[in-house]
Amino acid sequence: MKTTTLTKLGGILAASALALTACGASNSGGEPAGGGDETKAGDRDWSDCKPGDGSKDVAGTSDDNKDVSLGIFNGWDESYATIYLLKNVLEDDGYKVKTDELDAGPMFTGVAQGDIDFFTDGWLPLTHANYIEQFGDDLVDHGCWYDNAKLTIAVNEDSPAKTIGDLKDMGDEYNNTLYGIEAGAGLTKTTKEEAIPEYGLDNLDYKISSTPAMLAQLKKSTDADENVAVTLWRPHWAYDAFPVRDLKDPKGAMGDAERIYSFSGKDAADQHPYVSQLLQNLVLDDDHLASLENLMFSEDHYNGKDHEKAVAEWLKDNPDFVDTWKKGELAK
Structure with a gap:
């Protein structure tokens, strides 16, 4: 008797419980873990990757098995964006696509065990390093598709500050306030323990609250043409939605x-060379990714409520994207 999907996912959750505890990986809404300058996870320098490396035309490549499962990281916008882009293309090519939404620990476990075929949201060399240490031997990477995932402090684009250090002397221009996100986020810890002391920003009232509250303040201030400083991260749709x-x-x-890397299990890579090459070809720059996430x-x-329609609309607005993707020319 075949194991049901529900039973498989239950096993994944149970198997990954220890991994989650041991790794302690936490990532609020797809923001980088923050801090540190290590580049290696396992025996590889994961910072040595250029999006689109290994690209080639998928013409002439095909999969005998057109049933494929794709994993989405819960709450990570870029994960939904890339997976629904891939889903749109594969379904147009006649595939039957199943998606599963999981946290990072269960996702790495499920792909390593072969219960999920592909996912697109491995952040390296820092955020998911512990999972690579644990599961790397059972995974196949299909290249990085984005190379600018980082923590930031952002301001409205027409305001005077140019560097983080400028906020020390220009605090009055920003109401002496820096708006932050959740207390437990890596971004919050890095801002509090690294940026504020390094640049001497004790003059600022660092308001730690939530991502929605920070975005609401960003919208309010930019709509009113007022200066504002916030903690933010890339990739994020705020860079397309607001003048920051x-x-x-x-x-x-x-x-x-x-x-940010795409991964599969070894069997999935062997069974799906077409999907594997599509992921190898994938490249999204800040403008493309922010505009897609903003729409979604x-x-x-769409406010996160209809990913299929949002992606279809974005592709209609970017009519050459899929053809360029399939030809392996997104990196050019």
Whole structure:
């Protein structure tokens, strides 16, 4: 008798409980873990990756098995964006696509065990390093598709500050306030323990609250043409929805940028060379990713309620994207 999907996922959750406890990996809404400058997980330097490396035309490549399962990280916007892009293309190509939404621990466990075929949201070399240490021997990476995943402090684009350090002397321009997100987020810890002391920003009232509250303040201030400073991260749809820019970080207090990788299990890579090559070809820059996420998640658009329609609309607005993707030319 075949094991049911529900039973499999239950096993994944149980098997990953120890992994979650041991790794302690936490990532609020897809923001990087933050801090540190390590580049290696396992025996590999994961910072040494250029999006689109290994790209080639998928013409002439095909999968005998057109049933495929794709994993989505719960609450991570870029995970939904990339998976629903892939789902749209594969279904147009005649595939039957199943999606599962899981947290990071169960996802790495499920893919390593072969219960889920592919996922697109492995953040390296920092955020998911412990999972690579544990499961890396059972995974196949299909390249990085984004190379600018980082923690930031952002301001409205027409405000005077250029660097994080400018906020020390220009605090009055920003109501002496820095708006943050959840207390337990890696972004909050890095801002509090690294950026504020490194740049001497004790003059600012660092308001730690929630991501929705920070975004609401960002919208309120930019709509009113008022200066505002917030903690933020890339990738995020706020960069498309609001007129904001990052402050330069010459001291590197917010940490280095990470890469986001696609992974599969070994059997999935063997059974699905077409899907594997599509993921190898995938490249999304900040403009494309922010505009797609904005359409999918902001209150002014689909507000996270209809990913299929949002992706279809985005592809209609970007009519050459899929053809360029399939030809392996997104990196050019």
